[in-house]
Amino acid sequence: MATTKHILAALVMDRPGVLNRMVSLFRRRGFNIDSIAVGPSELANQSRMTIVVNGSPGMVEQLRKQLDKVVDVVKVLTISETSMVARELALIKVKATSATRSEVMQIVDIFRANIIDVAADSVTIEVTGDEDKVNSLINLLRGFGIKEAARTGYIAMSRGSQDAVQATEKPSEPASPS
Amino acid sequence: MKLTGAQIVCECLVKEGVDVIFGILGGMILPLYDTLPQYPQLRHILVRHEQCAAHAADGYARATGRVGVCMATSGPGATNLVTGIANACLDSVPMVAITGQVPRTLIGKDAFQEIDTTGITLPITKHNYLVLDTNQLPEIMKEAFYLAKSGRPGPVLIDIPRDVQTEQVEFRYPSKITLPSYKPTLEGHPAQIKKAAKLINEAHQPLILAGRGVIISEGYDELRELAEKAQVPVVTTLLGISCFPESHVLSYGWLGMHGMAYANKAVNAADLIIAIGMRFDDRATGNVNSFAPDAQIIHIDIDPAEIGKNIRVDVPIVGDVRTVLNKLNKQVVPGGHIDWIQQLDDWRKEHPAVLIRETEELLPQFVIRKIYEVTQGEATIVTGVGQHQMWAAQHYWYDRPNTFISSGGLGTMGFGLPAAIGAKVGCPDSTVWCIDGDGSFQMTMQDLATIVQERLAVKIAILNNGYLGMVRQWQELFYQRRYVATPLSGPDFVKIGEAYGIPAVRVKRKEEVVPAIEQAMNSDGPFIIDFMIEPEENVFPMVPPGASLAEIIEEPRKEVVSWPRRSTS
Numbered sequence: 001m002a003t004t005k006h007i008l009a010a011l012v013m014d015r016p017g018v019l020n021r022m023v024s025l026f027r028r029r030g031f032n033i034d035s036i037a038v039g040p041s042e043l044a045n046q047s048r049m050t051i052v053v054n055g056s057p058g059m060v061e062q063l064r065k066q067l068d069k070v071v072d073v074v075k076v077l078t079i080s081e082t083s084m085v086a087r088e089l090a091l092i093k094v095k096a097t098s099a100t101r102s103e104v105m106q107i108v109d110i111f112r113a114n115i116i117d118v119a120a121d122s123v124t125i126e127v128t129g130d131e132d133k134v135n136s137l138i139n140l141l142r143g144f145g146i147k148e149a150a151r152t153g154y155i156a157m158s159r160g161s162q163d164a165v166q167a168t169e170k171p172s173e174p175a176s177p178s
Numbered sequence: 179m180k181l182t183g184a185q186i187v188c189e190c191l192v193k194e195g196v197d198v199i200f201g202i203l204g205g206m207i208l209p210l211y212d213t214l215p216q217y218p219q220l221r222h223i224l225v226r227h228e229q230c231a232a233h234a235a236d237g238y239a240r241a242t243g244r245v246g247v248c249m250a251t252s253g254p255g256a257t258n259l260v261t262g263i264a265n266a267c268l269d270s271v272p273m274v275a276i277t278g279q280v281p282r283t284l285i286g287k288d289a290f291q292e293i294d295t296t297g298i299t300l301p302i303t304k305h306n307y308l309v310l311d312t313n314q315l316p317e318i319m320k321e322a323f324y325l326a327k328s329g330r331p332g333p334v335l336i337d338i339p340r341d342v343q344t345e346q347v348e349f350r351y352p353s354k355i356t357l358p359s360y361k362p363t364l365e366g367h368p369a370q371i372k373k374a375a376k377l378i379n380e381a382h383q384p385l386i387l388a389g390r391g392v393i394i395s396e397g398y399d400e401l402r403e404l405a406e407k408a409q410v411p412v413v414t415t416l417l418g419i420s421c422f423p424e425s426h427v428l429s430y431g432w433l434g435m436h437g438m439a440y441a442n443k444a445v446n447a448a449d450l451i452i453a454i455g456m457r458f459d460d461r462a463t464g465n466v467n468s469f470a471p472d473a474q475i476i477h478i479d480i481d482p483a484e485i486g487k488n489i490r491v492d493v494p495i496v497g498d499v500r501t502v503l504n505k506l507n508k509q510v511v512p513g514g515h516i517d518w519i520q521q522l523d524d525w526r527k528e529h530p531a532v533l534i535r536e537t538e539e540l541l542p543q544f545v546i547r548k549i550y551e552v553t554q555g556e557a558t559i560v561t562g563v564g565q566h567q568m569w570a571a572q573h574y575w576y577d578r579p580n581t582f583i584s585s586g587g588l589g590t591m592g593f594g595l596p597a598a599i600g601a602k603v604g605c606p607d608s609t610v611w612c613i614d615g616d617g618s619f620q621m622t623m624q625d626l627a628t629i630v631q632e633r634l635a636v637k638i639a640i641l642n643n644g645y646l647g648m649v650r651q652w653q654e655l656f657y658q659r660r661y662v663a664t665p666l667s668g669p670d671f672v673k674i675g676e677a678y679g680i681p682a683v684r685v686k687r688k689e690e691v692v693p694a695i696e697q698a699m700n701s702d703g704p705f706i707i708d709f710m711i712e713p714e715e716n717v718f719p720m721v722p723p724g725a726s727l728a729e730i731i732e733e734p735r736k737e738v739v740s741w742p743r744r745s746t747s
Contacts, residue, residue, distance in 0.1 A: 013359055016308075058486065065483035071305040074359040119245050161221060171202060 005034070006060040007086060007156050008051040010067060010076040011041060018072040025070065028030070031055070031063050035088075035153025046074060050086075050155045079158050086156035089126065090134045091116075095145035096123045103143055111137045143146055181349040183342040184213035184363075187276065190319035191220055193351060196247050198223060198238065198603055200231040206291060207278030209343035211531040223603065223632055228255050230596035232262020233622070235561060236271050237600025238582045240464025241608070243396065245272045246325050246600060247731040249447075252278045253291030256337070261590060263282060263333045264302040265572030268587025269417060270394060272331035274322050274459065276332040282310060295337045303633075312345045317337060317352050321367045324355055329362030330481040331394060347445050351442040362480060366497030366505060373507035374452070374476045374493045381450035381474075384516045386412045387433065390481060390586070391455015392421035397500035398579045399455065402426075402501055408513040411522055413441040415456045420576035430522055434462040436568040436642065439529035439719045442727040444522055445470050453477045455499040458488040459587065468726035477666045478502050529719075532572050539712040541687055542566065543640045546573035549611060549639060552695040556582065557637075558610040559602050562594030562618025565647040570613040592621030595638070602634045607701070609637070614644040616668045626678040636708045637698045640671055643713045653714045656723075671708040682706035 012018050019038060026033050041048040053060060060078060062080040067076045079086075096104045096118075104123060108115055113127035127137050131154070138149060181189065187210055191199070198221045203211040212221055225231045227249040239475070246266075250259050256277040266273045282291040283418070288554030296308045305325050307318045313412035320333040374722075378384055392401050398421060406426045412422045414432045414462050423427055431438035433445055442464075445451070451473045461587045466488055477491040478499060486495040495502055512585075534543045546569050559574055560583040561567040576582050583601055585593040608611055619640050627634055651662040675682025683693045685707055698705035719732045 016310075017300075018294065020297070024300050062483065062487060063484075069483055070483070071357070071360050 003055050005081075006053050006055065006057075007079045007084065007154060008049065008064060008067070008076055008078050009055065009061070009158075011043070011074040012041070012047050012049055013045045013074060014045045015072055018047070018070075021070050021072060023065060025066055026032070026063075029066060031059070035151075037153045040154070045148070048155070050153070052154050064065070068157040084156050084158050086130060086154045087128055088131065088134060088148060088152050088154050089128050090151040092125045092127065092141060092146060093122050093136060093148040094125060094141045094170045095121060095147060097121060100144055104141070107137070107140050109166055113137060122172040159160055180346045180347055182209070182344055182346050183309075183338065184210040184344065185202045185216070185310075185316055186315045186347075186349050187319065187338070187343070188217040188220060188228075189351065190316055191247065192217060192414055194245070194319070194628060196245070199223060199239070199247045199248030199249050200225055200234040200600065202226075202228050202251070202255060204248075204255050204278065204291070206252035206280055206340045207249060207255070207276075207338075207343070207364050209248070209340060210276070210278065210338070210356060221299045223600075223628065224380075224600075225596065225628050226343070228258030228624045228626070229261050229592070230599070230622055232259045232273070233265065233593050233596035234588070234600035234603070235273050236262060236266045236584055237597030238596070238604040239266070239271045239600070241580070241601035242386065242579075243394075244604070245323055247274050247276070249276045250278070251291065252280055252295065253293045255291075256293060256295040260298060260302065260617045263299055263335065264273075265585055265588040265743060266333040266588045267302045267304070269585065270331050270390065271333065271638065272327040273333040273334060274326050275335040275339050276333065278343070279337045279339040282339045283341070296334060296335065298543065299335045300570045302310035302333070303335050304330075305692060306335040306337065309339065309342050310335045312342045312347045315342065315347075316350060317355065320352050321355050321357065324357075325360065329360075333599055342344070356661070362617055363482070363496045364498040364501050366478070366495045366502035368505075368687065370495045371502065372509060373654075374478075374495060376384050377450055377474055377476060377493060378410070378506075379511050379513070382515065383448050384408070384410045384450040384452060384515065385444050385448035385473075386410050386413065387451055387456055388412055388421050388443070389415040389454065389456025390421070392418060393580050395480075395498050395500040396579075397453065397455070397503050398422070400503035400507060400603065401487045403507050404510060407507060408510045409515045409519065410452065410513070411519060413437075413444060415459070415462050416571060417431055417584065418456060418631055419571055419582040419607060420578065420580055422638065423577040424451075424575045425577050428519075430526065432571065434459075435464070435715050435720065437462075437723045437724070438532065438572075439730050439732050440522060440525040442719075442721065442730050443525050443529070446475045446728050451475045455479060455480075455504070457481075457484045460488070463489065463727070464729075465724060465726040468728065471590070493712045509617035517524075534573070538687065538688070538711060539594065539713065540571045540691070542709070542711045542715055543573045545639065545641060545691055545709050545711065546570055547627065548691045549613070550574045553609055553611065553697060557581070558601055558605065560584070560594055560598040560610060560612050560659055562614040562621075563589045563591045564615040564618050565651065565715075565717050566613055566615040566618070568642040568648075569641070586589075591618040594618055595622050595636075596625050598636045598638075599628055599632075601633060602636050603632070603684065610635075612636055612638045613639050614638065615645065615647060616640055617646040617666050619671075620668060623674065627678060628703075630679050634704060635702060636704050638704065640706065640708050641711050642668065642708050643679075643711050643715065644668070645713060648717070650714070654714070654716070655720075675706040680704045680706055682708065684708045684710065686710045
């Protein structure tokens, strides 16, 4: 079966070890994770996680169910690519001498990225966007020589008023009544 | 009222209705043990190895349906529990394990007997806790018991630093718990139940596969009603044994690697599988690609993650077995399936899987059958893991609910004796037989001392063949009889019995079998019988590992030793 990228959005209790529980589950059941991003949510004592995973739909559904079983996981949803907004942030330190700096700055402008640090032989760029945009920028900058790059991985949520990942009082839904 | 952490633990145990704890103490759990005499309603049973504490709590939980509790100190005490916790996890057994931990100030410092207990047990518990705030102890205790027994049951571990046990805080027992992240689905989706009923009503060759979920939810009557009303034959899994009376006209044994040939044939021929409280373990399904090729599959399970994990499912129903069956039974119409049942009966006649051949040798199957006859099928049978386990499953007939206790998922050798201890403690009025192999028995036999100290009338049958028999069987069949590390010397089990003060006899001949079993039954206390069985007897039928259920090998023929080697996954 074809493997594609899937995004899981999870709301988890902000307790010690919760990340460990989830990562341990990925390892134990052999799921390969592209990225995972964690941070506080709008709710007290609860964090949001965005997990990007490559796999078949069946595998991703199994991962979702296994995650849902972790007692500290309040809710986890698979978000479809067509109905979400997803962004990642990257920091890229690229070589830039006085000869090349203006060219780098032009590229940064085109990508609506920012230069957040300048040194004699390098600039550090901050860029936000979807994966393609970040990839393209990195590719363009490669010619100048990338000294260091760090990416956050996606954070994502569904668009508009669609099914948000929120703690609700209704019982958890039955397994995919088809 | 201010109480110490240790008192709080005991108060909560009492409030949860706990009456027995299996454990061994040590430095980091000493304050808790020191508090036990204040709570005489908590009976502590001292075992001889922490693995046995977990297995005994497991056996107790399976036999009674209540949460089993075990306790150990930090470090090696906790790591020794691990096998027993994993065993309970894989077989969905409700258990609460309490471990001592080094004082909070020493955590992370590699202190004496410090180990990352919650880290180690994370993948083998339903949930676990490290208590860092004594004020949270009541809530954690209550949550732990709720998690252990609700939904799909499982083990929960609570790791308590020593200074938490001694710290005094205000004790308030929570009236309720709030776990927004944990809500087991019990009811079953009405639309799915309707769909399932329609499939059952339309099926020509339906088959029920019933697992341990039926026992956990005590859905015996509901299962029976479904089978009888819709006239659907019932096959169980290994751990489902005793969820449906085996003498029932619709009972067709159990499936899988050593299941009955007719049961496996039925799975292959069915046009509808109704899987109830089971999880399509690979030992049950054989090769999943050729499992029940012609069947649509209804899967009823309380754990949504089990649905579609190993086998494609047509109608998933997430819910408690008993609750779902109750609703399903109302929508099922009385059925016939006379031809189908006739077919199964014919297969049963053609493939008498549990026939015992006539021979002068002392066969293990014969021993089990005689235990069945002498106990009149009234005993609770607890087994270790290996050939004896399969023979006990095949040749004892289980008519009373929940009378077969065995380690399924983890396949833990050494489970038998400590689990029998737990079962006997939990059900003192039941006749409890531990049927074990000489290999399996030697893994935990130090706990004969526990049996004696606690005066537990556990009857022990050792099927002694001088081999790690099941592995030897694989070596015979798949490794050209290269018996590497399977020949096994053992002690004189009669003398072992004597040493512990347990009456014991050795049986070498067929005619001695029944008198020995009767002697064991007439003895008030524990009893050991060392059955010297035919050393190279094999367990049949057998589905070779990785093969499909259709490739079952039935007859104990000596010439079938040259099967092509398969992956032994």
